[in-house]
Amino acid sequence: MLHIANLRASIAGKTILNGLDLDIAAGEVHAIMGPNGAGKSTLANVLAGRDGYVVSGEATFEGVDLLALAPEDRAAVGVFLAFQHPVEIPGVGNMYFLRSAVNVVRAKRGLPEIGAMDFLGVAKEHMARLEMDPAFLSRSVNAGFSGGEKKRNEILQMSMLEPRLAILDETDSGLDIDALRIVAQGIERLRSPDRSMLIITHHPRLLDDVRPDYVHVLSGGRIVRSGDHHLAAELEANGYTSTLAAVPA
């Protein structure tokens, strides 16, 4: 469903993505690993439509040219990015924010608005599963949340927005073991035949809980190796440098 071909992106005159190819079919979960600074967040940002990059190449989702759309229109198509560093928005209620987002996306899909009461009910169910205190709904978006709480809030948003393409950028980083399990379960629950996922991670640990269909290594602005979850274990054992040196790229 997601088709990326020869994708290039540069910022401040520096080339980050350099001819990247990737296809993710409906229902598949792909993991992307790679050294720090390899361009993993750049890939996520470019797919979600962040300003500031010079982009060329192809990225379509179900035939829709993502690169031609504003970020909010990509969201309407069903693209969701769980941010590596979710921002704080002081004074804007978490529940209000989430409901605005859900309703705006629903409106674009021709679905009716969800009223405040119904929304609250659904949100609380999701929060219970993510072991989040309902008090987080009345707090400002991410303001004063701990690292782990922010990440759970991203999963909450993802669960409520029901995206078609979910991109998770190091959602597992900085989590303790229990939080990691909760987040992994949250992701696993969202796995479905009509949803594609792209999980950016450094930790094979996550991939034990959320078993990906494919694992890719991003380096030098391209996918340099692909495999199944055994590749993650190999990377864990040998590190990027020697794993990549072992194969002619």
Next chain:
Amino acid sequence: MSDVIEALVEREYAFGFHSDLDTDLAPKGLDEDVVRLISAKKGEPEWLLEWRLAAFCHFLTLEEPTWSNVHHPPIDYQDMHYWAAPKPKPQLASLDELDPEIRATFDKLGISLAEQERLSGVAVDAILDSVSVATTFKAKLAEAGVIFCSFSEAVREHPDLVRKYLGSVVGYRDNFFAALNSAVFSDGSFCFIPAGVRCPMELSTYFRINAAQTGQFERTLIVAEEGASVSYLEGCTAPMRDENQLHAAVVELIALDDASIKYSTVQNWYPGDADGKGGIYNFVTKRGRCAGARSKISWTQVETGSAITWKYPSVILQGDDSVGEFYSVAVTTNHQQADTGTKMIHIGRNTRSTILSKGISAGHAQNTYRGLVKILRSATGARNHTRCDSLLIGPECGAHTFPYVEVKNDTAQVEHEASTSKIGEDQLFYCRQRGLTEEDATSMIVNGFCREVFDELPMEYAVEAQALMRVSLEGAVG
């Protein structure tokens, strides 16, 4: 990001119509005869004329202040009208007699007086150019013993009260614009809450400048006697005109023992066009005196309009244990300038004040917070907490903070916090990734920034303020 800035720069003013009313104008210019003419037109008693003349004599000795952080070409005080009233001068027995054009003007502003009276339970005094044209809900207020009427009517019906309190908080010697106002003020609102009465409804005044080349100089006087309380809201708009118009109002509040006055302003005077042409010069003196023990005065302001805003709603904390509060949102876009803040003068023991200022600038606008916290020797146990937050939208605007503190009593505690932030690309992108448009995202982030101040507004006006903020920041045309 650039789209948002563009929208801001191209912001248009939704209240810029002007109404074809037959207007009674005094000749342009200011001299003793004009002062006498205004007083005569209003059939004022001798003492008030004398007070005006004394103010005028003092005014002649003053120079326009230049200490603020605003810049404008010199104002020619001889090149404007000091009196403009819709003709025929309204002496209305009921709202039904109101000139249909005036009615239509207020309807366009979304203040249908009749509707207001029937539905909203908010008493409104509407002031067009210089004259108060309608006060709703009079009868109901009178039952509670509350006096709420135009200033002119108060001079006629309650001269002793007016004489007792007029100029008792803002004397005509106070400053240049206060002297000018005292000499030529045309009308305004008067409000008196007798001892022990909680005013049964919100009181509200709408000011509208309609006539061209006219200055507006109104006075508001609010007195809350022992144990009385009132919440008062002021709203303002003006038509779009190429020349700058002067608005120099004076507001005086007096709270006796255990009284409380909450004064809220939603100011949306015409700000001028995108090139900085036209717009209202809003030079206003607002001050409250917590005269009694345990009294409380609270100013909340949402300032989105005017080419230049120069105002410092202040509280003199005279009574022991009295409380002063100042909550402010000031938005400047395009070439608007705002120099606003507050003064808290602590005199009584254990007096407390809170200042929360939120400044938002976009385009080429300049936004200045200027505040004074003064703790006199007598103010044992006084406390102040000040926070000033600035939000910048785009690279070419500015925010400035000048907090002055003078403490003469070492038992006092004074705290000051300040922050400046930009609407980040990060915040905008985050919101847009979740499906919100850039405009919705900006408006949401700005409203979030202002939340704590909006929470201080009466409920229905908090909603209005949010809507106004949206209009101000999005170039939406009403």
